[in-house]
Amino acid sequence: MSEALDISADAWRAPDVKRYIAMLSRWWWLFLAGAAIAGTGAYFITRTIAPTYQATTTLIINQVETPGSIVYSDVLTSERLTQTYRELITKRPVLEAVVKEVDDPNLTVGQLSSKLNTTAVKDTQLVTISVRDQSPERAAHLANTVAEVFVQTESADAITRTGTTRIVEPASVPGAPISPNMRLNIAMAVALGLLLAGGVALLVEHMDDTVKSSEDVRFAAGLATLGEVGRLPHDKDRIPLSSRGLPMHEAETFAILRTNVEFSSIAHPARVILVTSASSGDGKSTTASNFAIACAEAGKAVALVDADLRRPTLHRAFNLDNSSGLTSLLLQNAAVDAEALKPTTHPNLFVVPSGPLPPNPAELLGWSGFDAVIEQIKSRVDLVVVDSPPLLAVADARILAAKADATILVAAQSVTRGGALRAAHDALARANANVLGVVINKVKRGRGGYGYSYYYNRAYGAYAGDAGERVRTPRSITPLIASAAARAGNGVRNGELGALGVDRHRDANSG
Known part of the structure; x- marks a missing residue:
């Protein structure tokens, strides 16, 4: 009768870490090729993407019940208004006024809306207006124009007669693009290439x-x-x-x-x-x-x-x-x-x-x-x-x-x-x-x-x-x-x- 020696599996089985290291040694060329191909591809693809710049203007909202004095309730009210104003800035009346002010026949309300992003800074009275564009000068000009138009609109509104909305930091011309990020894209592509190479290696090992x-x-x-x-x-x-x-x-x-x-x-x-x-x-x-x-x-x-x-x-x-x-x-x-x-x-x-x-x-x-x-x-x-x-x-x-x-x-x-x-x-x-x-x-x-x-x-x-x-x-x-x-x-x-x-x-x- 065939007799197998009674040896525990743990006595023979090498740790999984060693097995994976051995697999890495056998398939190192695949990992290297995957990382190199993915990284090189990401580099050339990123080079073909036009750079995008972002300029940001910051507004401060002050709402008071009594002119000349500010109490704690005024601060809370101003913080709540930042959420409202953040939404109002992106609405059509403000955007149409900005398009008229810029006087650019190629700029539409829809295009401006896609470039615009507003954020209410948490626990503050600040609202940021950011505009992305392939031209750094144009991005700064649009961000400042949106802020100026909104401030003018709010100044004429009766709801803000006992408060102010003003620009505390105008947008400046950005010196570097916000996207594409060459280093980030290459790093992510290399990681993806290594992941795919590892998957192929594991699949081949499993099927073998x-x-x-x-x-x-x-x-x-x-x-x-x-x-x-x-x-x-x-x-x-x-x-x-x-x-x-x-x-x-x-x-x-x-x-x-x-x-x-x-x-x-x-x-x-x-x-x-x-x-x-x-x-x-x-x-x-x-x-x-x-x-x-x-x-x-x-x-x-x-x-x-x-x-x-x-x-x-x-x-x-x-x-x-x-x-x-x-x-x-x-x-x-x-x-x-x-x-x-x-x-x-x-x-x-x-x-x-x-x-x-x-x-x-x-x-x-x-x-x-x-x-x-x-x-x-x-x-x-x-x-x-x-x-x-x-x-x-x-x-x-x-x-x-x-x-x-x-x-x-x-x-x-x-x-x-x-x-x-x-x-x-x-x-x-x-x-x-x-x-x-x-x-x-x-x-x-x-x-x-x-x-x-x-x-x-x-x-x-x-x-x-x-x-x-x-x-x-x-x-x-x-x-x-x-x-x-x-x-x-x-x-x-x-x-x-x-x-x-x-x-x-x-x-x-x-x-």
């Missing part, structure tokens, strides 16, 4: 259901992440191996994978481990080969079996003859001897190539003779690593998963879709396979990457130069180790943990 991090793996398939492997340099004919000049930190990721696999199966040690993927191109053969090398470097005798009887690659990776191999052992019912386990340049690592390709791979792998061959290989080595075809393409991998002690799924970052990974896990569950977890392959290293890979890369430089120091496990892997050790119970001794390169007390307290 490919696996990118351990959180995506857990959400899609409910499985733990055993490790993250970066993009490895290789040519089209040969898969990259840790013996071919891989960066040291990438080679060490397979040592970490080996440690995590041993811990995840510590309760029931696995002798036969299948490495497969949902689709082709995810890097299962590369992962299987380098995982086998890492196990061999730990002192185990490892047999790497190429059970991909449709598109085998391991014989090219290790420069081996493929004229005989797994299919030869099955069809000829031959015993597994030293000649069948082909040695490699890696100590303790042996490869069983696929051999001649059969017309019926699934039937051949499901035959009981395959079980017998695997048992013979197990008797000669400590660990058998099996490379298989993709799960969703053919039935071969499901047959092999049912026969293996444990299965490792490989997913390519930003390539493998969550639905495909979920379907692969469901297929393994139906085959009653023991799925240890997922290896995220082709991880993009750097600040824009996902998961713990960037932080591991930075921390790696602190100890990579010490050849005598053991492989350290990143903090985000510690919950995986702790969970597996907890399931194993007290049967795990400190000495066994130390043999796997992990200090139990140190890692338990590092989280």
Whole structure:
């Protein structure tokens, strides 16, 4: 039965702030382009808009009951009258008188009304008259004319015979336009551009259901992440191996994978481990080969079996003859001897190539003779690593998963879709396979990457130069180790943990 490690989501999930920072690092160019395009557009559009100037005249309203004396009630009355006068200034009789006074054939009452704005200053006896126009001189002239006409009109009105309305501050010619505001328009456009860019980035991230991090793996398939492997340099004919000049930190990721696999199966040690993927191109053969090398470097005798009887690659990776191999052992019912386990340049690592390709791979792998061959290989080595075809393409991998002690799924970052990974896990569950977890392959290293890979890369430089120091496990892997050790119970001794390169007390307290 497929078994997912019991790890709390909080132990694996990075803070949302870090996820947004990572998204910003991936989409920085979109934010930059959005801000630049919006800001540039706002600049040129603002340049085409004619400037508008505003001039303001201020009136004071004094209403008294008794000429020559002012009491508190007079002040209250004057404050109330400011609201009335503010409305009266904008009415047609005053505006028609202003139009006649200006004597401009192009100025109408409607145009003047659209340019005019009056305000009663709160808790005062002041009324402001503001006029906006594309000519600063014209704006000042109209504001003063409106004020003068209204003062003359009110002086002739009987209601104001015991008070005065006068101009306390005439309008002056404005030196700078009130609109458009170049800086404000550009700032608002840049903010809008950033907002739109963020929306596009979030939409694309939401619609992109490919696996990118351990959180995506857990959400899609409910499985733990055993490790993250970066993009490895290789040519089209040969898969990259840790013996071919891989960066040291990438080679060490397979040592970490080996440690995590041993811990995840510590309760029931696995002798036969299948490495497969949902689709082709995810890097299962590369992962299987380098995982086998890492196990061999730990002192185990490892047999790497190429059970991909449709598109085998391991014989090219290790420069081996493929004229005989797994299919030869099955069809000829031959015993597994030293000649069948082909040695490699890696100590303790042996490869069983696929051999001649059969017309019926699934039937051949499901035959009981395959079980017998695997048992013979197990008797000669400590660990058998099996490379298989993709799960969703053919039935071969499901047959092999049912026969293996444990299965490792490989997913390519930003390539493998969550639905495909979920379907692969469901297929393994139906085959009653023991799925240890997922290896995220082709991880993009750097600040824009996902998961713990960037932080591991930075921390790696602190100890990579010490050849005598053991492989350290990143903090985000510690919950995986702790969970597996907890399931194993007290049967795990400190000495066994130390043999796997992990200090139990140190890692338990590092989280």
